[in-house]
Every structure is written in structure tokens, then in C-alpha cells.
Amino acid sequence: MQFYFGEKDSDDFARHLLSLLLKDPEFGKKINKNIRIYSARLKEFCAEIDKDFLINLSNAKLGKLYISLDELHTELYTWGWLPNAVDMFHANFTNYLKDFLSKKIESGNVNQALVALTASPKKSVLQEDHESLLNVIKLKQANVPAAKFNKALEGHQNRYFYLKHLWLGKEGVYDKKYYLREINKFIRSGENAKTRLYKESAALFETLEKRRALIKNLRLKKKEIDLFDVYADFAVTKLFRRAAQIYWAYKMDFIFEEIAKRLKIPIIMVRFMFPNEIKQCLENGVLDRKSRSELSARSKYCLYYAEKGCDLVLFGKEADQIEKKIAIAPTEDIRELEGQVACLGKAKGYAKIINSVAEMKKMRKGDILFSIATNPDIVQVMKLAAAIVTDQGGITSHAAIVSRELGTPCVIGTKIGTKVFKDGDLVEVDANKGVVRKI
Known part of the structure; x- marks a missing residue:
């Protein structure tokens, strides 16, 4: 899959977002807060969805469920993509902070200072997953009763099994055998989980101490500290959002399978349908031959263009013609x-x-x-x-x-x-x- 964006539009929007953050860092805090809120809502909504639940829904209720999930996910993405938009394409936020630091310290130390000042005391989902498994290993190395170890392992698996799924679930999810392999591999390495946890905690403490010292040495004002905090938290909430979306994608597989079964089409074709198309087809209870043919073509190769108030899907020769117009910069002589x-x-x-x-x-x-x-x-x-x-x-x-x-x-x-x-x-x-x- 190739993803394209407007060079000028993305820069203009990033500059606008950055101006809002500079005017009031509370806007950045609001973004991070809403990402956490809507991520939690999405996971909570998805928690009750399983195959047995879906089988008993009428077509109308299944369509309504799909639309509700899509709307909630869209609300999450609306907030979740703001941190991406302000820094992913042109590094607007990063460059502003580097320019700010270059006026306070030698240019050769700017990158080091930026990394130090944007260290977050908040742990990402991946770090929580890592520490949770280390705590399970710690129990194993302490020779606790098997029942206690198995309960801890089951709890860890229930919290993080879906992280392997990603968008399409081609690799499945993490099962108990996977975690046992990881546990045994760690134990065979000769490391001690309790010691590793202590070292990692000490390293984080040292990192945050360096951050506090640098803030003091640079005499940063509250508003300036808030900007670095927002920047750092953007990274943490990104993974919080992504974990919720992976769980959503895992549950959506059940929904797509049920829709595909009822419409008598492959699941890949359902993935290429718009929400309104899914709702309408479920209400009709059938997919006509023309729509089936178009979905088959979409699933093989298509171009999707979107802006506010406009969705456009092209496939076949029309998509080929547009792709040929995309200029690819030469890279042979770059070292x-x-x-x-x-x-x-x-x-x-x-x-x-x-x-x-x-x-x-x-x-x-x-x-x-x-x-x-x-x-x-x-x-x-x-x-x-x-x-x-x-x-x-x-x-x-x-x-x-x-x-x-x-x-x-x-x-x-x-x-x-x-x-x-x-x-x-x-x-x-x-x-x-x-x-x-x-x-």
C-alpha cells in the first residue's frame, strides 16, 4: 500500500496546529487526554464482541453495530492524527523545539538536549507489556507454585495477546506457547528478571533526573516545559491509541467474517466496502452482480482519494493512469x-x-x-x-x-x-x- 499526501496542504495544516500549541499548550494536553478517552471507549465497546454475539444479530442490527464502531474509531482517529499531522510530514514541532534550544545551547548539543527534555515519565503500552512479562518471569524464577505462575501468565496474555494482530491479523495473536517460549528464552540467557526490572527502573529515574537538571539549567518557563511535555506525551498516546486500534481490528475480523458469510462474498471484498455500502447491502440482504464485480476489482488494486465531503475510489485503467503520473525521485547516486x-x-x-x-x-x-x-x-x-x-x-x-x-x-x-x-x-x-x- 502506498500513501500520498499534499506537500503544501500538510505543511500549512502542521503550521496551523503548531501555532495553536504555541499559543496555548493546554490544547496539546487536550489532544492527549481525548486520545486516551476515545481509545478506552473503543476498547470497551469492542470487549463484548465475539462470534456468538454477532450470529444472533439481525442484518439491520449488525449494520448498525458496524456503523457505530466506525464512527467511534473515526472520532479517535480525528484526535489521534493531530500529533502525526504536526510532526510526521515536515517535522514542524521537532524543528521548532530544536530552533528554540539552539538559542540557549551550542548547536552540537541540540539533539541531545531535545532527547533529554522529551523523556516521558509515562510508560508506553509496549513498555507495560514488557514489564508485565518480566514480572511473570520473576515469579517463575522465584519458584512460586504453578497455580500462581499460571494465573499471572494468563492475566498477562489476556491483557496483551492481541498486539500481534495489527491490521489484517495475518500472523494471528500471541498464544500461551509464545509467551512460554519467551519466558524460557529469557531464563536460558542467564538473566534475572528482578534485576532487569531494577536496572530499567533505575535507568528511567536517571533519565528523568537529567531532564529535571536540564530544565533547571536552561531556566525554562512553565509554558516552555509544557510544550516539551506535550511533545513527549504525543509519543506515549500514539501507542495507547495504536493498541486500542489493534484490539478494534482484531474484533473487526469477527464482524467482517459475519458480514462476508451473510453476503456470500470473500472477506477481502468486505474490507474494501464503504460503511454506507455495508449498511445498505445488509439491509437488502444481497450484493448485486455489478457491486460484486467492482468490489473484486477494488480488492485487487485501487486508488482511494479523500478530503472533507469527498470520497473517491478508482480502479483498473483509471487508477493505473494516475499512478503513472506520480514522479519518483532518482536515488542511485545518493550515499x-x-x-x-x-x-x-x-x-x-x-x-x-x-x-x-x-x-x-x-x-x-x-x-x-x-x-x-x-x-x-x-x-x-x-x-x-x-x-x-x-x-x-x-x-x-x-x-x-x-x-x-x-x-x-x-x-x-x-x-x-x-x-x-x-x-x-x-x-x-x-x-x-x-x-x-x-x-
């Missing part, structure tokens, strides 16, 4: 790229381009991971990487958040990193300066 600093450090290694689970097998410890945008499903290879580089940027990017939690050097927002670098290229990453180069 060095710059991006945003997400996590400090330097590393050298061989490039590995990984955008899906199927590509994970080529990753080796010490390689440099390149990805358009990382996701929760490839965290295992992120742990092997000597450094991480992504095309997409912004403080809300998954790579930015996870790299900080792992302490792995990371440069985001290179835009064309996965096109410039190829598997096996010897690469140097200077995440102190945001530079990636072929050696």
Missing part, C-alpha cells in the same frame, strides 16, 4: 541522508530492509534495520539492530518510541532510506547528528 534524531548513539553494520514479518528472517544481531515505518510485529528484530533507520518521521513514529525504550541509536524521517540503501550495504549511522551514510 548520505539526514533525518530526525530519535535516540542518540552511533553504529556501523550491514543494512537490512524489513517492512514485514516475512522479511524478519534475514535480520542478524548487529545489522542496521531500515524500514518505511516499524510496527509492533517486528519488535523482535528491532532488539537485534545496532541502529534503526526509517523513512517516516515524527515523534509519534513507532521507531522513535521503541528505540528510546531499547536504547538503540535511531534516525527517523529520512523519507527515502529504504530506497537509497539495499540489503548488505555497509552503513554508518550517526544518531547524534541524524546522519546515515554508506561506507
